[in-house]
Amino acid sequence: MSETNLSHTKWMKRAIYLASLGNNTTSPNPKVGAVILDKNGYLISEGFHFKAGMLHAEAMAFKNLKKHAKGGSMYVNLEPCCHKGKTPPCVDKIISSGIKKVYVSIQDPDKRVSGKGIKLLKESGIQVHLGLCKKEALDLNKAFIYRNITKKAFGVLKWAMSIDGRIGLKNGKSKWITNEESRSLVHSYRAEFDAIIIGGNTLRKDNPFLTTRGSKNPEPLRVVFTKSLDLPSKSNLWDCKKAKTIVIYDSSTADESYLTRIPKCVEVEKVSSDNPELISKVLAKRGCNKVLWECGPKLATAAIQSNCIQEIITFIAPKILGGENSMNPFGDFEFREMHEIIKLSDSQVSFIGDDICVKSLFKTNF
DSSP: OOHHHHHHHHHHHHHHHHHHTTTTTOTTSOOOEEEEEOTTSOEEEEEEOOSTTSOOHHHHHHHTOSSOOTTOEEEEEEOOOOSOSSSOOHHHHHHHHTOOEEEEEEOOOSTTTTTHHHHHHHHTTOEEEEOTTHHHHHHHTHHHHHHHHHSSOEEEEEEEEETTSOSSOTTSOOTTSSOHHHHHHHHHHHTTOSEEEEEHHHHHHHOOOOOOSSSSSSOOEEEEEESSOOOOSSOGGGOTTTSOEEEEEETTTOOGGGGGGSOTTSEEEEESSSOHHHHHHHHHHTTOSEEEEOOOHHHHHHHHHTTOOSEEEEEEESOOOOOOTTSSSOOOOOOOSGGGSOOOEEEEEEEETTEEEEEEEOOOOO
16 A cells, blocks of 8 residues: 555544544434645644534534645545535535545435535535545444435344353343343443333333443433333333333234323334334434344344344353243244354454353345
8 A cells, every 4th residue: 555545544544533432422413523634734623523413523623623724635434415404514614615635435325415415526626535444434334324225223132141042040030140240331332322122021021221321311212112002100211311211012903091001201102013123214213323122032033033133242141041942032033944044244252251242243235
């Protein structure tokens, strides 16, 4: 790689790092960072997008300018926007600044922008270079990209189990399979997500809080999916001071007389069937880029079958529970041949005390 290419890569990686400073806070927007160099190649400003409604990365970089950018260059990990939303179009600011070169990692998948921002820059006489650090940029915004292309939220499934693959004893007791350090890590992991999903059975059995324990403000949206609406009148999730909660129910099977059990502070939305894809679409429409499924075996199996899961996080404790076969993370996928089974990829393994944490990817086509 030439010295010039190394320099371009250096500045784009800086833009991607800046973008990552918006982790956990930008949804429904993407994570974007911007770097501005003067005409001599010296850094004169940089910025990143922190939260929806606040300045975009490019606008923040212009705000931070200490000298004019005329004749200079900009590095940005996502195509600059060209539509007016809560903030003005970034393309207009770039064009009026006199910048001559713009380096962009990837096109914006949002149809309001995709390709149009780059086209406007080129038509104004600015040189646009696309594709620098593409892999890193795609990985950083994979949830945002997935939601824009599929209209579904990017789903991660998490569960904890013993080394013999059990999620609880045959009487249903499961506290605690993993160690305290693993459970604390789960709370911090939740901060990466816009929503956390459980089924009605998990609510009835575990009465969870589903919060980050203060790692994120506001807390992720707590989602309960139920086919029956037969939910307890008292629940930790009904405390809306801690976090917002929404109940999504299957209108084809639910007894709507149970709605009186749900406090008014909890949002309620109905869908037409028990297909988890409908939940994913509802949450995507609400601006959730990335959601965590912490549900039981039935809903987890259905979520995988309906292609709502793109990654998994598994905590494995060095314990043997034995007992019923039904106390495992999934129901029957009804596979008959080994070539039918679900294969995961890019697994990352780490040790949390005596526990093992495995993160793996499903093959995602988008």
